[in-house]
Amino acid sequence: MxxxxxxxxxxxxxxxxxxxxxxxxxxxxxxxxxxxxxxxxxxxxxxxxxxxxxxxxxxxxxxxxxxxxxxxxxxxxxxxxxxxxxxxxxxxxxxxxxxxxxxxxxxxxxxxxxxxxxxxxxxxxxxxxxxxxxxxxxxxxxxxxxxxxxxxxxxxxxxxxxxxxxxxxxxxxxxxxxxxxxxxxxxxxxxxxxxxxxxxxxxxxxxxxxxxxxxxxxxxxxxxxxxxxxxxxxxxxxxxxxxxxxxxxxxxxxxxxxxxxxxxxxxxxxxxxxxxxxxxxxxxxxxxxxxxxxxxQTAWPGRFERLTTEPLIAIDGAHNEPAMVELAQLLRQHFSQHDVYIVLAVLADKQYDQMVRTLLKVPNVHIVVTQFQGPGKRAAATPQALEDAVTSQKRISMASDWPSALKQVLTNVSADDLVLLTGSLYFISEVRQYFKDAD
Structure with missing residues (x-):
């Protein structure tokens, strides 16, 4: 019992x-x-x-x-x-x-x-x-x-x-x-x-x-x-x-x-x-x-949620192609004047090739593809698989794990840029906990 x-x-x-x-x-x-x-x-x-x-x-x-x-x-x-x-x-x-x-x-x-x-x-x-x-x-x-x-x-x-x-x-x-x-x-x-x-x-x-x-x-x-x-x-x-x-x-x-x-x-x-x-x-x-x-007063964790303001770091639980289309639209509407650095990690059973392509249609977006520990028996797509999803390698790079990807991005950003971690609710749950523990 x-x-x-x-x-x-x-x-x-x-x-x-x-x-x-x-x-x-x-x-x-x-x-x-x-x-x-x-x-x-x-x-x-x-x-x-x-x-x-x-x-x-x-x-x-x-x-x-x-x-x-x-x-x-x-x-x-x-x-x-x-x-x-x-x-x-x-x-x-x-x-x-x-x-x-x-x-x-x-x-x-x-x-x-x-x-x-x-x-x-x-x-x-x-x-x-x-x-x-x-x-x-x-x-x-x-x-x-x-x-x-x-x-x-x-x-x-x-x-x-x-x-x-x-x-x-x-x-x-x-x-x-x-x-x-x-x-x-x-x-x-x-x-x-x-x-x-x-x-x-x-x-x-x-x-x-x-x-x-x-x-x-x-x-x-x-x-x-x-x-x-x-x-x-x-x-x-x-x-x-x-x-x-x-x-x-x-x-x-x-x-x-x-x-x-x-x-x-x-x-x-x-x-x-x-x-x-x-x-x-x-x-x-x-x-x-x-x-x-x-x-x-409505707040909902992990839905384009601000973690820090300087630099502006946000997380979003977009985890499928329809959500990526919406996210791309949000970036065009609110962040067209900023460079947007995206740390992307996706579960292997999602349409990740399409998700990557949708994000790259936003001209000011730079993507670092990476991975996280998938929940239970569900695997995360490898960075290589995500990178292979697009033919043009411009504006996309790779990191073995997401903390390295974040570190890589933070060395490039200026005060006006947006850093966004997205691709899976399980992934941003891990990120959110990491930032909470760091406080």
Whole structure:
């Protein structure tokens, strides 16, 4: 039996990540034995290729600004596992995590015996811990982030108040399919009968899948760019964004966020629409002052996050090709007058060749490709593989490990330049910890 925090983590991380056949039957059985804790929760469900974490953070802070208590379930964590299960942004305590593991461990043992090779996976256990925790430590609303896909994700046994789908792009193609409509179909799997759906900026073919799925479930979709809109309102300071928001009678100017990038405006607007939808369903009033405060105070670690200001060093968790396209756009918009030095490390199962090429399309970018310790059994792409991904070797060099790459970059930068470490959330988690320890 698990007794310590270290043993609890060992128990969680020691499980298989995937099973051969995707199914929700095992998760339903698991939760049923535990008394269906998820049925006691008031939830909002968030899926999407990119932007899930930031959208969850905006939603959390919108609810908190009006005095509600908010549970969140997110992945991956940046510094410690506990971050994945948080209340009002505060991670679950070590003692509570151990208590929850002790509660579910006998059920996991029983399912292992009954289902042989098909016992619960690591993420199913994470999800079970979260459901049990919030059922026994009640909050006003729990914002649940999908782990992977949607249709067969272990979180998909809930019936939420609102379903949110942020973006659809090509990622996890071995599991979810290799076309946008195929991936959209997996994400649309979270749409439930009669539950309203809010979508971020989707391509027409992805949005068509959402509309068809919603119609078959007797519900409707509110989509960014079609039903609600945003307009960027540039401001003098370099950090943060300002925008106008319009949806029906809701027309607000000069909403501000402290995160950078057009995609963060999109995430904020998607969260805001989900927030309003939730309030409309429950006939609850909304205050624009709360909305302004909630959006302005939202921070999300590892999303174009400043670590130091002189020199300006930032980290960003862009870990797939759609995210790199957004990142390249951000660099063009905010840093076209600066030299940008990127330390890039990517997991080997990503489209790293395309990611490198996308970054090199920004003319003032210089890249040092390197590697980091990949999580568990997942390997990082070698610097050589990353360098081989491009034909022209101009503006790209190589370092054996990321601290060497950073040292190499810092000898070249001037006070006006930007140093950016990116390519994987696991990588920037390592970087962030390194800077924290150095303080």
């Amino acid at each position: 698990v007794e310590t925090y270290a043993e609890a983590l060992q128990f969680i991380h020691g499980r298989d990540r995937f099973k051969k056949k995707p199914t929700l039957d095992r998760m339903r059985q698991f939760m049923h034995i535990l008394g269906d804790p998820q049925a006691k929760l008031n939830t909002i469900h968030v899926a999407g290729t990119n932007g899930k974490g930031s959208t969850v953070a905006f939603l959390r802070d919108l609810f908190m600004a009006e005095g509600q208590t908010v549970g969140t379930f997110t992945s991956p964590f940046i510094t410690r596992f506990n971050e994945r299960i948080s209340t009002d942004g505060v991670p679950i305590s070590d003692d509570d995590l151990v208590a929850m593991v002790k509660r579910i461990q006998p059920v996991v043992d029983r399912l292992d015996r009954e289902l042989a090779e098909e016992g619960p996976t690591e993420f199913e256990i994470d999800t079970a811990l979260m459901f049990c925790y919030f059922a026994s430590h009640p909050v006003d609303v729990v914002i649940v982030e999908v782990g992977l896909g949607g249709l067969y994700d272990s979180t998909n046994i809930i019936t939420p108040a609102v379903s949110v789908i942020t973006t659809i792009g090509l990622d996890h193609m071995k599991i979810l399919g290799d076309t946008i409509p195929q991936i959209a179909t997996q994400k649309a799997g979270i749409i439930k009968s009669g539950v309203p759906v809010v979508c971020g900026r989707l391509t027409p073919d992805a949005l068509a899948v959402m509309d068809q799925t919603a119609a078959s479930k007797q519900t409707d979709v509110r989509a960014l760019g079609r039903d609600f809109t945003v307009k960027n309102q540039p401001k003098a300071e370099t950090w943060g964004e300002r925008f106008a928001y319009t949806w029906g009678d809701h027309r607000w100017q000069h909403l501000e966020i402290d995160l950078l990038g057009q995609y963060q405006i999109d995430n904020a607007a998607t969260a805001l629409t989900a927030f309003i939808t939730y309030h409309q369903q429950r006939h609850l009033p909304i205050e624009i002052a709360d909305i302004r405060q909630g959006l302005r």
